[in-house]
Amino acid sequence: MYRHNQKQLEFETFELPFGGKLRSDNRWVKLAKFIPWGQFEPAYSKSLTNSGLGPPAKSVRVALGALIIKERLGTSDEETVEQIRENPYLQYFLGYKAYEDEKPFDPSLFVYFRKRFGKKMLAKINESIARKALEQEKQSKDRSQTKNDDDSTPTGGGSENQGKLLLDATCTPADITFPTDLKLLNTAREKSEGIIDILHSPFKGKYPKPRTYRKLARKAFLSAAKSKRLSKSKRRKAIRKQLGYLKRNLKSITKLSQRTPLTKLSPRQYKELLVIHEVYRQQQWMYDQHENRIDDRIVSISQPHVRPIKRGKAGAATEFGAKISVSLINGISFVDRISWDAFNESGDLIDQIKAFRKRFGHYPASVHVDRIYRNQDNRRFCKKHGIRLSGPPLGRPPAAVEIQKEIKKQVRQDELDRIPIEGKFGQGKRRFSLSRIMCKLAVTSETAIAVSFIVMNLEKWLKGLSSLFFTSSLLFMVHIRVLQRRFNGLLGRLVGKYFQAKMHLSLLRG
Structure with missing residues (x-):
């Protein structure tokens, strides 16, 4: 049995105990209005058994909203339920009509929420949220007209290559002891x-x-x-x-x-x-x-799906968890692949570029990657479609010193442009739960990874909304200041004319 998702409420109609009302500028109210809950309803309802037995299943807004709250607050399942029970803004975010001083659901339901949202469904949800965020960012930048053509947000339409595509891969360690x-x-x-x-x-x-x-x-x-x-x-x-x-x-x-x-x-x-x-x-x-390796090696009895991932990083040459391949576009991230087996991320570049074209209707102007992506097949594909692949070109360096300086300058700029995707991984592992996935099953772990990137995209949208409000307020204050100066100048001239006319009148009378 499944109840249809509650429609979006107006914050004025949300009933609070002891009177009062919700603030429209609260972050949870903004997120509730931004997320298109209705688009996720059909896919979520298909994931249920519809046996007609037992209590009604929680709506997609409650299930997905609870996962977002847990990831954004960084709390446990039990603590998240208590936070929802105590906070009316969180209850409004989940679609409640009035504040309720009871537990919304048992904490054990989080396991079922994660199982119902597979990585494919969450990829579509992230796609919908990311597209809406990019469209709003494009509209705001078009109004301000402060963005140049090379860095403009791709929105589809047109055949020329536009925008920058950042690609990289990382490992999300599972919560297991170091295996020997x-x-x-x-x-x-x-x-x-x-x-x-x-x-x-x-x-x-x-x-x-x-x-x-x-x-x-x-x-x-x-x-x-x-x-x-x-x-x-x-x-x-x-x-x-x-x-x-x-x-x-x-x-x-x-x-x-x-x-x-x-x-x-x-x-x-x-x-x-x-x-x-x-x-x-x-x-x-x-x-x-007398070997130290074997295919599909098991490193945990409780989580047999976890595999060793060779990373070669300082302090952690091998990590144990899922390997993910991510693309970043204007600060919005997309998880293109989640695998428990080690893979060469360079094989995903062509598919990620094609996914970019499917999203926006054109290829990117440049693709910024590290050295492992720059193989012959990827270079050939990028050259065929007029895409500039970051890094130094192949072959002997040119004899002209000026050209060498330009190449070094471009390579340096490419490395700087690739920093945001490394920062995105750092944000996910320091601020959110990507540094240690606490879920025990493969499907629930994949859900936790995907939800982390959805929350990071929502954070990016909220941050952009705040900066846009600050910029608009600053521009408004500047306009007010200019008008005030013009008014003061006009008033000063009128006062001067008044005293000058009064002086002439006194001279005529004299």
């Missing part, structure tokens, strides 16, 4: 011991419990983990012991499953059992082959 082979095997062993306890519980006292040697295994793990300097031979010996304990436990689970069905396990434990089997296979293969 020894630590991962120890976790798998402990979880397998818990599964053995559950499967043996119906036959306690009837059959002897399979030996697990958990105390000896724990002691061997701590002896290696707490060692300050663990040599390669000692590490292999510790891994071999943990592999032996885990292999014994898996054999015991196979025998116990013949008496106790695996349905005795919870869905989460059954999933962990499958993951443990795969972890044992991967670790045993790497141990036998």
Whole structure:
């Protein structure tokens, strides 16, 4: 069952306890009016089961609005629900008709909200919000006429290349402990011991419990983990012991499953059992082959979708999470790809340029990227469509010194123009939740990543709205000042004429 989304309310009609009214210049009121809630209704309603059972599902405005509030405030699920209950502006943002001093929903519903909004649906929502923000920015800049043609916001129409496209990729780390082979095997062993306890519980006292040697295994793990300097031979010996304990436990689970069905396990434990089997296979293969890597390597039992991403950054050569490819246009960001497997971001450049053309009706005038994007295929595509790719040109530098200086100046300017997308990643990881994704499932983590960029786009729009209001106020004050000076000058001239006429009149009378 699903109730249709509430229509946009006027802030004057929102009922507050003890009288009063909402302020129209509040940030949440502005955001509520800016976001086109009705456009998201059809896609959201299709994601529901429509079984007709249970209480009505929350509207798209409540579900999406709650995710936006949580990300913008940086609070937990429980704290977000309390903030909504206490703040009438947040309730207006969610489409309430009057203030209610009750919890709007249980915090556990956040999990279902994230599952209903897939990354494709959120990409369309972000597209709608970003297009509206760019259109409003274009209209305001056209009125002020302070933007030159090269930096003008692309809005579609015309065949000439316009605007700048900034591209880059980053990793959004998941909330997992730093994985090592020894630590991962120890976790798998402990979880397998818990599964053995559950499967043996119906036959306690009837059959002897399979030996697990958990105390000896724990002691061997701590002896290696707490060692300050663990040599390669000692590490292999510790891994071999943990592999032996885990292999014994898996054999015991196979025998116990013949008496106790695996349905005795919870869905989460059954999933962990499958993951443990795969972890044992991967670790045993790497141990036998003396290798340190394997395809689709599992680094977390609870989050098996997480993969190691080689970044080569100072202090974090490898990160563990989803890799995202992002395009930035006039401060508005678009998440073009979210993947849990490592990929070469240079392969996305052509598709991102085509997406730019689909949005605005023309290609960008320039594309600003780092070195990894400047391969032969991308250079050939950009040259074919008249797009300037940032960075130095290929080949031997020209002999003329002046031309060399111009090239260096252009390369330097390209690096400066690429700073905003690095700043966008910094904003997402310092101000919002991209530095550590706390969700545990792949689909909910993807939703959290996409919502972070939607909120950053809304922040960009709010900031632009504030600066536009300040500029308009400043221009208004300047005009008032000019009119005041003109009026004072005119008044001074009239007073002078008056006294001059009065003097002439007194002379005639005399």
